[in-house]
Amino acid sequence: MLLLIVIALFCYCTLPWSLKHYNSQHLNHALAAPSWRHWFGTDRLGRDLVARFAFGGAISLTLGFSAALISVVIGVSVGLLAGYAGGRTDALLMRAVDVLYGLPYILVVILLRVAVVGRLTNWLATIRCPDSSGVASVLVLLAGIGGVSWLTMARVIRAQVMSLRDQPFVEAARAAGLAPARIMIRHLFPNLVGVVVVYATLIVPGAILAESALSFLGLGVQPPVPTWGSLASAGEHAINPIHIRWWLIVWPCAGLSVALLCLYVVGDAVRDALDPRGR
Amino acid sequence: MITSQHSNSAADASANRQIGEPLLSVNHLSVHFPIGRTLFGSPTGVVRAVEDVSLYINGGETLGLVGESGCGKTTTGRAILRLLPEGSARISGEVNFKGVDMYRMSQRQLRPLRRHLQIIFQDPAGSLNPRMNIGDMIAEPMVVHGLADKREAPNVAGELLERVGLPAAAAGRYPHEFSGGQRQRIGIARALALKPDLIVCDEPVSALDVSIQAQILNLLEDLQSELGLAYLFIAHNLAVVEHFSDRIAVMYLGRIVETAPSKELCRNPRHPYTQALLSAVPKPEPRKLDRRIVLAGEVPSPAKPPSGCAFHPRCPLATERCKQQMPPLEPKQGGPGHLAACWETK
Numbered sequence: 157m158l159l160l161i162v163i164a165l166f167c168y169c170t171l172p173w174s175l176k177h178y179n180s181q182h183l184n185h186a187l188a189a190p191s192w193r194h195w196f197g198t199d200r201l202g203r204d205l206v207a208r209f210a211f212g213g214a215i216s217l218t219l220g221f222s223a224a225l226i227s228v229v230i231g232v233s234v235g236l237l238a239g240y241a242g243g244r245t246d247a248l249l250m251r252a253v254d255v256l257y258g259l260p261y262i263l264v265v266i267l268l269r270v271a272v273v274g275r276l277t278n279w280l281a282t283i284r285c286p287d288s289s290g291v292a293s294v295l296v297l298l299a300g301i302g303g304v305s306w307l308t309m310a311r312v313i314r315a316q317v318m319s320l321r322d323q324p325f326v327e328a329a330r331a332a333g334l335a336p337a338r339i340m341i342r343h344l345f346p347n348l349v350g351v352v353v354v355y356a357t358l359i360v361p362g363a364i365l366a367e368s369a370l371s372f373l374g375l376g377v378q379p380p381v382p383t384w385g386s387l388a389s390a391g392e393h394a395i396n397p398i399h400i401r402w403w404l405i406v407w408p409c410a411g412l413s414v415a416l417l418c419l420y421v422v423g424d425a426v427r428d429a430l431d432p433r434g435r
Numbered sequence: 436m437i438t439s440q441h442s443n444s445a446a447d448a449s450a451n452r453q454i455g456e457p458l459l460s461v462n463h464l465s466v467h468f469p470i471g472r473t474l475f476g477s478p479t480g481v482v483r484a485v486e487d488v489s490l491y492i493n494g495g496e497t498l499g500l501v502g503e504s505g506c507g508k509t510t511t512g513r514a515i516l517r518l519l520p521e522g523s524a525r526i527s528g529e530v531n532f533k534g535v536d537m538y539r540m541s542q543r544q545l546r547p548l549r550r551h552l553q554i555i556f557q558d559p560a561g562s563l564n565p566r567m568n569i570g571d572m573i574a575e576p577m578v579v580h581g582l583a584d585k586r587e588a589p590n591v592a593g594e595l596l597e598r599v600g601l602p603a604a605a606a607g608r609y610p611h612e613f614s615g616g617q618r619q620r621i622g623i624a625r626a627l628a629l630k631p632d633l634i635v636c637d638e639p640v641s642a643l644d645v646s647i648q649a650q651i652l653n654l655l656e657d658l659q660s661e662l663g664l665a666y667l668f669i670a671h672n673l674a675v676v677e678h679f680s681d682r683i684a685v686m687y688l689g690r691i692v693e694t695a696p697s698k699e700l701c702r703n704p705r706h707p708y709t710q711a712l713l714s715a716v717p718k719p720e721p722r723k724l725d726r727r728i729v730l731a732g733e734v735p736s737p738a739k740p741p742s743g744c745a746f747h748p749r750c751p752l753a754t755e756r757c758k759q760q761m762p763p764l765e766p767k768q769g770g771p772g773h774l775a776a777c778w779e780t781k
Contacts, residue, residue, distance in 0.1 A: 324562035333549030346566035
């Protein structure tokens with residue numbers, strides 16, 4: 157738990173510094189092993205890996221958490237509505253989910269990119285956003301990943317709601333004349349928190365990995381901007397039988413796995429803290 | 436153990452019927468659940484959970500609804516409260532509560548009326564939201580219906596908890612901290628919070644220990660005489676219902692087969708099914724025991740009810756006529772208000 161906060165704080169607090177240095181190249185220090193000057197070593201262009209790790213981490217974590225947030229908000233609302241209302245509403249919403257499931261998300265991202273990025277860049281430029289094309293591509297990536305990851309959430313929530321819907325306490329709430337919205341928010345949602353939290357912690361790593369896959373295909377965050385995923389995939393090439401430059405791959409992978417591990421632990425803790433039975 | 440202060444008022448209750456409109460009257464209620472789906476969505480069969488049920492309850496009166504598991508008594512209770520999923524159940528007939536047909540209004544219009552019609556569940560654990568503390572659970576409906584504002588509601592909830600025999604301090608706790616009997620008391624407090632006229636008690640004691648059963652039944656009786664509540668008391672245990680109810684209706688396979696004031700029904704059962712049920716009631720003096728009528732066979736499926744009288748495959752008196760024609764629910768010998776559906780008894 158603390159580790160996650162430390163990593164996140166490190167990534168975000170050093171942003172002003174890492175933003176300046178993540179792309180400064182010192183070719184005569186290329187591929188240097190970790191030392192006092194470069195704690196994490198340098199890559200083949202002599203860029204300091206501490207800066208790249210921190211900046212990449214900030215991007216990866218932001219993407220992961222935003223995707224989880226999007227999927228929680230949309231997925232829970234759709235799942236609750238479909239599961240509780242049942243009948244035609246349910247059929248309509250779930251068929252929509254099925255259709256979206258059918259689209260491969262890479263295709264979704266490509267289409268979104270083609271359709272939106274240009275306009276979004278222009279719009280961001282008009283509101284004087286720095287690095288408008290970079291921000292636009294991250295936003296589109298987020299929309300693509302978030303737009304896909306809520307689908308499973310919606311299904312999971314719907315199934316859960318359907319099993320809760322026939323519980324006597326929901327009937328009691330209906331018999332008490334409470335409005336459906338109130339029943340969903342006050343009576344059903346608190347009983348879903350466990351599932352939501354666990355599932356959200358699963359979406360964060362999924363989104364981070366999806367981002368690295370998309371970046372690898374040139375659809376995600378573009379170099380030289382780093383992410384943990386792209387750092388790791390770049391580091392992969394640096395491992396060969398002649399020169400094992402372990403520092404290229406160890407740091408981003410360690411960051412990723414420690415962050416994810418902590419996330420699961422935090423997720424469990426949050427779930428338990430919200431359950432009155434555990435108190 | 437169980438006081439039977441109401442058994443004498445049975446005659447008054449039937450007299451009341453002539454005077455005013457009953458609090459609740461159910462006319463020809465049927466609930467069918469389509470089962471199975473063909474490729475095009477048309478059902479392959481129908482479960483007739485409730486078939487042509489009519490009953491009435493006067494203010495302050497208790498009607499016991501008895502029958503085996505799966506005979507449709509719980510579904511009847513749910514249908515009266517309009518709690519059944521309307522997408523999957525086909526419901527016909529009328530449920531007149533306080534002179535309004537519950538099925539002629541939208542769910543939204545129904546909400547203010549629900550205050551007067553509450554329910555106590557069989558499963559005391561499942562009927563309480565595990566994530567909500569007791570106080571909120573009782574206070575919330577009061578606030579929604581404007582019976583108390585947000586500030587006073589917790590106090591009223593505390594008073595209600597004390598009324599059902601729990602400390603007011605229990606309001607801050609969660610359902611898992613209570614035993615079965617205590618949870619049932621909480622369920623009762625929640626139902627009382629809305630100052631209802633009628634409470635549907637859906638097997639309120641069958642999940643509890645015998646000693647706790649008596650406590651809960653006594654509590655329900657005290658509340659009835661204090662607040663003038665009417666109960667629809669659903670149970671499978673005729674012994675419990677006999678002491679508790681003014682009138683009893685016996686259900687078999689979705690239909691009411693006999694109804695009478697409770698003393699009359701127990702002393703003079705006209706339907707062979709009621710006779711069998713009564714003979715199954717444990718007696719305090721086993722030596723005086725009459726011959727126990729043990730029914731052969733099992734309850735038929737309500738998806739494929741037998742022809743004629745639904746009881747004929749298990750009935751000791753069944754004749755050829757019973758297999759072909761459905762007997763109507765008609766007055767029988769005995770006291771007033773004694774009706775049974777049987778060809779063979781008078």
